[in-house]
Amino acid sequence: MAHKGMAFGIFLAPFHRLGENPTLAMSRDMELIEWLDWLGYDEVWVGEHHSAGWELIASPEIFIAAAAERTRHIRLGSGVTSLPYHHPFLVAQRFVQLDHMTRGRTMLGCGPGALVSDAYMMGIEPVTQRPRMDEALDAIMLLLKCEEPVTLKTDWFELRQARLHLAPYTEPHFPIAVASVMTPSGVIAAGRHGLGVLSLGAGVPGGPEALANQWKIGEETAAKHGKTMDRKNWKLVVNVHVAEDDEEAMRQVKRAERHETVTYFEETLGRPPGRSDDPLTEGVKMGTTLVGSVETVVKGIEKLWELSNGGFGGLLFRAHNWANRQETLHSYELFARYVMPRFQGTADGPRNSNEWARGNRKTIFSPNVEAIRRAYTDAGREIPADFLQRASGSRDIEGTTTTP
Template sequence: MTRPYIGFGAFISPLHPPGEDPSLLMWRDMELVEWLDQLGLDEAWVGEHHTGGWGTIGSPEVFLAAAAERTKHIRLGTGVTSLPYHHPYMVASRIVQLDHMTRGRVILGVGAGSSPGDAHMLGIAPGEQRRMNGEALEAVLELLEGRGPVNRKTDWFVLQDAHLQHRPYRREGIEVAISSATSPLSMQLAGRHGLSTLSFASPRPGGSPPDLRRQWEYAEEAAAASGRSVSRENWRLVVNVYVAESRKQALEDLRVGSAAWMRGYFGDIVGFPVDSLGVEPGREIEFLVESGAAIVGSPDEVSEGIERLYESSGGFGKLLVTGADWASRENTKRSFELLARFVAPRFNGSLRSLDSSRDWVMSRRGEFVPQALNAVKRAFSDSGVDVPQLTVPERPEPA
C-alpha cells in the first residue's frame, strides 16, 4: 500500500503537573525542542498560558527566540498566540523580529484564547473573544503583508498610519495558522483569509471525536466564497501519540501521567466531571485509547492509527504530537526517537528510494550473483591459483 505523505512535529503546550520547579520545567521543554531538532522532526509549537498552574510559558515568542539559538533546522511555531490578549501591532512587530532571528523558521499560530482565567484577568468577556480574534487577525495580516498604512479603530484597539519597519525575512512572508477545536468559526476564518489550519483531533475526555471532514469543509466553503484557497498540506492535526516497543509497555509508561492529566487538569482545573464517565481509577489510559483520544503502541500500531486518522479526516499535511507529560522525561524522549526512526519514515517519503533500491537488487539477483561468482573465479585464475568450487545454494521456494 502507498502511504500518504505526512510531516511530523510536536505541539508542546506545555502542560505540566504542579509540583516541579518552574525554571527546570522551562529547561526541560527547551531540551525537548533541541532533541526534536536532532531527530529531524519538522516543527515544534509552544503555547501561551497565564493561569492554572499547568501551562508554564506566558510568552512563546521569548521561548522560541531562545530555542532558535539552540536548534538548526526545526521550524518554530507559536501554539498559539492568543490575539485578544495583545494589541495586533505588537503581535505583528514581535513575530517579524522573531522571523528574522530564526532566519525564516517561525510560524505564527493564532487563536482566541482558551483559558477563562487568562481572559478574566485582562477584563475580557468570554463571549467577545472570538470577535476580537477576528478583528485582530485582519489587522495583523494587513501589517504582515505590507499593504500600506493600516488604519483601524475598534472598541479595544486603534491603528493610525500603522506600518512595520521590517518586512518578513522571506519573500513569501510568514506562515500564519489559526487553531480550531470544534466550532466552525476558526476554520471559516482560515478559509476567508487563505491561512493554514491547526486542529485538535483528540476529543476531550468523555467527548465524541471531532468531525474532521466537516471541519475541513468549513474552510473550503469559506475559501470558495472569498475567492481564496486552502490546502490540506497546510492542515495540521494535534494528537496524543506515544510510541514504545509494545502496546503493553506504552500503556504502563503512560498510566500515571495520563491519570494526572485527565483528573488533575481536566477534572480539577478545567472542571470537567471526569468521575461521571465511570472510568476505573488507574485505567484512564485505556479509556483514552479506546475513545480515540490517544494513539499508542508499537511503531506498527501507531502507524496503523495514523493511517486511520488520515482516512477519517480525508487527509492532512502534518501530525503534531501533544506534549502533556503523560510519560517520564526519559520515556517521552524515547517515544519521539521511535517516532522519528520507525514511524515518520513510513509517511515522509524517506524510505521510498531505499525500498526501491532494495526491490531492484532483489529482482536482479539471479543476474548479479552469477556475475559476482564468475568475477571471483576469474580473479583466482588470473592469479594462477586453482579455482575453488564456488556455488550458491538454491533458495527454497516460499511455502
C-alpha cells in the same frame, strides 16, 4: 495511501505537574526541541498561558528565539498567540522580527485564548475573545501585506497610518494557522484569510469524526472570501506515545495520564469527569489517543486520514509528561525511525532497491563467482577450496554447499 510528505512535530503547551521545578521543566522543554530537531521532526508550536499552574510558558516569542539558537532545521511557531491579549501591531512586529532572526523558520499560531483564567485576570470577558481574535487577525493580515498604511479602529485597539518597520523575511509572509477546538470559529477565521488550521479538537471525544465537516466549513468560508484552503497547512493535534508493544506503551503512560486528567483538566479547569472507567483505553479505541506499538500508531494515523475525507498536512503530538524522561525521548525516536518513514516515503527507495536486488539475485550476483576465480588465476594464485563459502553470488551456483 497518498499522504507522502506528511509533516510531524509537537504542540508544546507545555504541561508540567505541580511540585516540579519550573526552571528545570522549561529546560527539559528546550532539550526536547533540540532532540526533535536532531531526529528530523518538522515543527514545534509553543503555547502562551498565564495561569492555572501547569502550562508555564508566558511568551512563546522568547522561547522561540532561544530555541532558534539551539536548533538548525526545525520550524518554530506560537501554539498559540492569544490575540485578544495583545495589540495586533506588536504581534505582527514581533513575528516579522523572529522571521528574520530564524531565516524563515518562524510560524504564527493564532487563537482567542484557551484559559479563561488568563482572560479573567486581564479583565477580558470570554464572550469578547473570539470577536477580538477575528479583529486582530484582520489587522495583522493587512499589516503583513506591506502595502498601504493601515488605519483601523475597534473598541479595544486602534491603528493610525500603521506600517511595519520590516517586511517579512518569508515571501509573502511566514506560515499562519488558527487554532480549532470544538466550535467552527477557528476554521471560519482561517477560511476568511486562506490560512492553516491547528485542529486541537482531533484529540477530544468526537473530534476525529468531526474533522471532515470542520474542514468543509473552512473551505466554504474561504470560497466566499475569494480564498482557498490548502490541506497541506492542516495539522491535527493528538496524544501520542510509542513503545515496543501496546502493553508496554500503556504501562508507561497510564498513571501520569490519570493524574493530569483528574488534577488539571477536571479539578482545576472544571471539565466533567470522563465517561469511561478507563478513559485512556477508550481514547485509544476512539482514535483520539495514539498510544501503542509502531503498528498501532500507524493504524491510528491512517484512521485519522480516512476520517478527514481527503487528508491533512501534518500530525502534532500534544507534548505531555505521561512517561518518564527516558521513555518519552525514546518514544519520539521510535516514531521518527519507524512511523515517519511510512508517511513520508523516505524508506521506499532502500526497500525498492532491496526488492530489486533480491528479485534479480541470480542474474546480478552469480557472475561474481567467476570474477573471483579469474582474479585468483590472473594473479597466479591457487583458488581456495572454501572461497565459495564467502563469495557473494555463490548461493545460486549449482552444486554449492554452505555451512550453517
